[in-house]
Amino acid sequence: MPPQLRLNAVAFISPQNHPILIRPFSQSKDEQLKYHYLAHTSLDVFEERVNSGTKATESYLGLLFSMENAAVYGYITPLKMKIVLALALSDVVVRDADITTIFRALHMAYYHSVANPFLKLHTALDTSGDHSALMLAGSPKWESFRRRVDEIGRAAGAQV
């Protein structure tokens, strides 16, 4: 049994670097703010990794950085949507396979939520390349995405 991971925050960021959903699993406002900052700063590292020239065939980018009592992991989907995980720092080996599993689950959660046809109710028909409709998935109006993310968070040791 691998040591239990503790998931502290999840962030979904659109290809245009707009936040879709930032979900810190913490009640403290200060802590929440910290994860907002971490999600925002992780964009710089995403950019570095993507531009580093190596062919990005792998969605999982590994540990982006560890800072402020959190280990931040990154994942970029083939459509350049970014998912950020913040784990509580601990002195144990974190297996990439475990993280990838969480990322896959989060990606699927997003995918299922975006498949909701009602998201595009108020947009024109020819907006296949437009992500603004997809941005809505994270808005408070749509509960299902948050619920799915929270479920995954619970499974990954977050205190929801």
Add this chain to the structure above:
Amino acid sequence: MSANSVPVTYAAPPTFLSSDHWKQFQAAFLAQLPLQNIHWKSASRPSIRTIQQLNIKLVPIDSVRDEQTTQIPLTVIERPLLNLYIVVCEDNEAYKNVVRKQIKDWHSSVIQRKGQEWLILYMDRPDTKATAPSFFQVKASVLDKIKADFNVDKRDRCVQIAWSPTFDNPATWVDVITKVKEGLLSAFDASVTQREDEVKRSENQRQMPGWNFCTFFILKESLASSFEGVGLYEDALLQYDELEASFYQVLREKNLSWFGTLISPGPNDDSLPLLSTTKKPYRDLILANTISVFDFRVYLVARQCTLLGRVGKVVEVGRKTIAFLSAFGKRLLEAKETIPLGFVESWIYSSALSVVEQCDHWASELQLEESSVAAFDAIKGELLELARHQLDTLGVQLRYLPLKSPFSTSSFLLPEELSQLVDASDYSVTQPDLLSSLKDKEAFFDLYIKLTNRAIERYAKARRRKFALKLHGSLAALDVHRGRLPTALQTFTSLPAHYAPHEWTSLESLALFEAMATHSRLERAKDTEWIHILLAFLKSYVNSAENELLIQAEDKASYIQTLVDALRYAADELGADLLHTDDDMLTVQIYDKNVETAGTQDGSYLDVVVTNHLPCDMPADEVIVILTGPETEKLRYSAKIDTLMPGNTTLKLFCAMPSSGTHVLDSTEIRIRKLILQQQCRRNSGPTQNARLLKDLPVLVHVPKDLRALSVSARQPDSIELGQPPQLLVSLLTGRNLLSSAKLKLSSSSGAQFDCKSAILHGRDTSTFELQEHSITLKDVDKDAVISFLVPYTEAPAFQALTVIMDVEYTTSSEPDLRRVLRTARLVPTSLPVAVNVQDFFRGSKLFSQFTVSTTSHQFVRIRSAELSVIGDNPDGVEIEGCAGARDSIITVTPVQPGNFLFRLISKHGSVRDPLRLTITYRMLRDEVEVLVKHAIDHMATESQVKPTDVPFLVNAVLSVLEADSSWIEPYVVTDILRVPEIDIPDKLTSRLPMALQEKCREVLEYGWREICIPVDVPRMNIIAAARIRIPSDPFGQAGSQPSKRVPLYAGQPIPAELTITTSFHWGGGNETKDKAYRMRFDVEELIKEWLVGGRKRGEFLAKDGATYTMAITLIALHHGELPLPKVAVTPLPLAGEYAMGSLALPSTETYQMHGAEKILVLPRGGRSTFILDMGTDTAS
């Protein structure tokens, strides 16, 4: 440790060793070093490893003590890998007797050594070769003998080297070096394989009792050191990585009995450089099983990082140390009873800084690539930030920093631990910078800022803008804490701009919130800047969900309410209007796209929904919606309000302008005292750019036509005179309004200039008016009055249509304070509805003109009359007579059927100098019907069958029905009776209306006609020639005799005829020309199927006014029938001199055939034919 140097022993006969040759040899051999590019192909590794460089240390064989004296595993390269024996022997005999034994002794001692190789170097001396060349065979056999004696297995361990003066030439050493490399490799491979087996064996025994991790570590590390010794850093690193992994396994099994305590902090442990492997006798501690976990892990990381530094992976070093420092720092804090206060923070702080220093040192020896320079900067930034976060923790504990974000969130400590107050003297910190700054608050801040700025600088170089922004934010928070509010305000106001573009509203709103808090603490005036910050904050507030906002206010709703209240006062204080665009907190949407007309006054109502996204009431004064129409027409709908409740408010906005048509929503404004929140609704996208989203499409609003409102129209006047400056008939219809004053302005976008000064009042209205340069001002006009002016204008280019923009500013007597503006753009067609073509026929002193009137559009034109008259007092006494028949009835000209009008002109004195004028009275069928309908319904209104106010609606209804259906046109044109198709009007009118229409048909005929006057010039014709071929009634009889009966003519019979040509100069103009004469030519037309013409077919004659030229010709008809006579062409001859008509140009000539309508009856030629018929034979006889 002597890195990169492998010991190699040598042995030789003592005589050689003591000679100069040996020194020479040794120097030459060492000159070939270091060995380059040794390719190690190991059986246990998939790929070939290349040792780039390997140095050799030559040692005498005696100096190496045999067999290991200690149990501690040494690296495989600490003992010699290769043993050399140098043989110098030319003599076969000497070899057999002496040398062989010496070699044998050495050989036997050497082959006992495990994991070592040997090599015999045979020196060939050329000087002896030169003296005794015949001994070649013998010499060769010495080497052969050595080979035969010692090469036991397949490998050849003997090598020859030629002794030469150019001894240090690499070429002579090639064989030797190859052999040395081979030997070294084979020995190294054997040793490593053996050692790896040992390691594997030890690893497999880890579950057995008595296994010791530390022993295993030392064993495995020896392997790593071996790899490091030969320069195989990657392989060495791999060993350490495996060690780390197995350490974690041990850790997981919670079996740390091989170690000492977790940590036994030494006096300077918190400030020693992390990456130094020599700061403590780590290996000894490990061997003694007393090393603390702390020391062990520091050693492991230091070794790994050193190796990474060797291969230039400084970025990896940084990454590894950050992960280690944070993870292990946290672990250390779990055992905080055993560690002094502040130890962990100080350790992380100084370690991070020392790593930065060490990495810089390594990087200075490397040439980093562009991309890795950025990565290196980024990782240094992270290290510095890590160090900075330790200062956060210390500062919060010391109360130098407040216990709140962003200072309190980065600590590894639990919040309750963090909140404990600590005195600076309680810390056991040895880092000098830290030590001094902990005592002094200002020094601490200096250190804090310095370190943060260093991190920002690194991030900026690495282009990590967002990391730098975060640190800037923390610096601003520090400024707030220290009371340096102006700088903090500056930072906080500049930060939102960086977060806004990507809609990170949470961070944006936080920065704005901080900016406002700072602003209020500064007690600055709530000026424009403050309003902008506040509006930006409110915008981000409404954009983010309630529970996602990160601001620290307890009751957000009341907080927002105070802000909004403050906003209203601030807006009141503003000196000038402040326009703030694109606001999200108050949105105005059009509720109903069909606008409602006001009914009792000019203007219309627009229903809008104003949404207040804020949780509190918003004080507002006015809501304004601006619509734009064609030709920059703008409609401004507005409503005064007091406050806007949260959520939706439905408002009815009023616009006093009587405009109509389809308009586009341009912008909306909400006025709060002097602050105007504006929302631009039109996207300035080019026409090629398709609107991709629904929200980008323009919002269209249809404003219906208010028929009772003031309106202004422009059209062509009823009477148009071509050749005169064009005029425009502008009519103002007051509708329901009793105007106290009105000002009409005309302009055009196509460049036409209107001359209002010369405008003429059209009609009988008696209202007072003034004419100015560009406008017409009317005073006191009654209701339902129509005032028309004829305004002359100059048209720049002659287009088909003229764009007229009519602006009317007016006030009504009922609302004297309200100035209404009507802006109407009309396209007035300036082309004429009819086109006129003329064809002239001269007949002696008479002229027949045929005018063909056709319509230029698809519309039907009704023409009542066409008259030709002389302009002026008719000095020439021209008589004009039209065709009598066309007078009474109306002619309808359709696109397929033009109308013809024929006139006869008789001029007494020849050509007419004065122009004539053709006046066509016409109207369009459409206009006629419109007048008719209006007239009929007006009449019904006077008989009180219809309410007068309903008249415009009824007329509109009937006309729209007529427009939709064309079946009534044909019957109407023929019968003048208008049958209206099915129409939707009140029942009691349905029966009356057709009757009324029929009744009024006749009356209506008298007015509504329009006139067009076209000036016509009478053409001139110099010579009119009338040609005639006359066949006398008795062509064959005697002259003078008059037969009573016409003589029959037969085909083939020659008929004498007379050709006469009468010339007239009547239409040539001027009496002086009438006396002249011209040479002319006639030409009888050849009709080869009908007539043979005999006599002078063609000839010349002298033409004079009124003279007749006569000539006889003979005609022979070629067949019988009614034959037209041949035509005669008369042309003037181009002759100069007295016959020219004053100019060299040919005189214009028209010839007409007087016999053009005559036909001659030609009978078939008479004759007799005899037919004999056989009546049959008499068979009886």
